[in-house]
Amino acid sequence: MFLTVPFFFINIYFLIPFLYFFPNFHQNNWLLFETNYELIVVGSLCVILGRLITFGSMLYMRKENKQIQNNFKLHTKGIFKYSRNPGLDGMFLFFIGFGILFPSFLIFSGLVFYFFYMRFRVKIEEEFLKKNFKEEYLDYITQTKRFLLF
Template structure:
């Protein structure tokens, strides 16, 4: 059961990253080398980040990105022979079952939202389209909602300090990325995006 959750979670994650790339102005590499296909924006926040000294970009953008990517792989530590000694407590079967459910549901939401974007917009040449229907009617960031559930699930299956501290760090960092993305979308789609924000929550729960 837990092995299936791992396989499903990470196989779909790899497929998503390799075959269903969705462009984002908040992408770390974009602040080191501007993507010429992205529309020019005048957002004060985005322009400020572009002007950051190289060392600040390393500290605030690149290092957190590396840590987040490392956090993606931490769950595999579950299979380490002495992994039990790192757990905060021994999770009950029911708690692990709930964790498996969260992992499957989270990846289903994220993967489904990526497929929806691809179906509605082929994203050729890093083009952008505002999605407001389907699952995007209930959350402006369903892909992140799914990832939060995914990591909460693994935190229940394998409850360690790193699992939960990493989750908090991941959430804070992604909020920063979302704020950058929102500044970009406000400028690109103007009133249409403002109206969308008034009707739809940033995340499913808030």
Template structure:
């Protein structure tokens, strides 16, 4: 295993271990983190969540295979510079993702959840993005697909990011029913992904 394999595996393992550690810690407090495709919600939301769940499992496997078998899968971008830029982007995604989870505390959920009480978090990283965890996912996926740029990895990255976007749109319909005007004001003052609103 060479340096690129090791760096890729460390980034990937750190990301997924942080996610499952958060879910485990919440479950010890009686909080059900994974609400994807579960509960009473509109059919369109359920379908998007189920597609997203399948897609995120598949892309994790594809990323792992891409990292382990880098020499056997033909790469579109074989530049070491691009590979290390990809590592930097992926690592930035991990940092943003962990920061978002930590900031959300016990209000962290995966999927639309109308069964458990949560708080609308607007502080910390959420002042700059309404969806920093999704930004973290995007950067991880983009970074890994640049570093290990086989066709399957790139195609699944694009497809999964698109499904994540549909998931965000569904959540944006749901959140006003829970948080009311407070969420609408937040939505009007903070970007969906990242940046500044006037």
């Protein structure tokens, strides 16, 4: 239940841009700034690049995954050489682009919520990986950043 409620809100977060089709939501008091052509291009590029990074990392994991029952493989090559969580890096970039395209208080507050929630989830996953891969994972931590930019 503790992880389900934030997951529900994050999925609702994806639906917020559809509120722009309602005229009352378009009023300037909801917007942080006005978009222009350059911002639309930058936001669109962030969204597309973010999705490509996320899907690319998932495809790489599925291709390289040799999981048999509960035997997991630690992915340290390919895109995972640069970031321990490339799928989340892609999602962060996607949400930043999302915020540029739909610059409202709701979008940016959702981005902050999503960032802190995913940091919490990553710490849980890291404990699982430390327990299962021990020294191999500790070596990987010293060589690779948690996220691409930080």
